[in-house]
């Protein structure tokens with residue numbers, strides 16, 4: 001299958017209709033699998049297609065690692081992805097040397113597992129140097145017990161396009177989940193697009209809970225997204 005170079009809002013490509021799309025990250029092919037049978041809207045089945053924010057975040061992480069002479073930004077870091085869906089961000093983070101746990105809610109996690117397994121099998125066979133850990137676990141926001149030993153505190157928490165709901169309870173549950181995975185120097189890296197749905201209450205709630213949100217200048221965004229309305233945030237506490 002031909003590799004399709006990414007451009008944001010490419011009028012010639014309806015990405016959501018493609019069952020499989022293969023991209024190159026770290027000189028390796030990563031295939032994104034979508035469930036095109038499902039009806040997807042902002043309230044239902046959001047996991048089953050790849051959102052633009054995941055390509056943006058994956059490229060941003062790749063570029064950041066390429067520019068990191070000390071090679072320490074992700075290498076051997078413990079990372080967790082929340083709301084991983086098709087799993088692109090988690091897979092690329094693993095390719096960049098981090099130990100990664102991808103998570104999503106119970107109705108989605110087997111889909112995410114499948115997407116990851118289909119990539120990891122051939123990548124580990126072809127590239128013996130890929131020896132970091134990668135796994136997939138169910139994690140529904142707000143449902144993680146504080147003493148849940150399946151999880152630890154992470155160096156980096158990742159989220160692409162997971163802030164889009166105005167539901168106060170859901171945003172609270174997302175922030176509680178972040179808190180339960182947090183340690184002193186954790187950074188939460190988030191790609192976000194404003195959708196005027198009232199979802200920006202998430203950021204007010206973050207500052208009420210003593211998180212600080214740092215905006216990454218658009219000059220540091222991947223070139224494929226120049227002029228897009230996406231933001232990338234580093235959130236610290």
Ligand SMILES: C[S@@+](CC[C@H](N)C(=O)[O-])C[C@H]1O[C@@H](n2cnc3c(N)ncnc32)[C@H](O)[C@@H]1O
Nearest residue numbers: 046047050051054083084085105140141160161
């Ligand atoms: C818009 S999709 C983004 C998926 C993926 N990160 C991407 O960018 O392609 C939102 C994701 O958040 C997950 N999600 C929504 N509510 C959740 C909850 N309460 N707990 C865990 N995950 C949730 C969905 O299942 C979905 O995977």
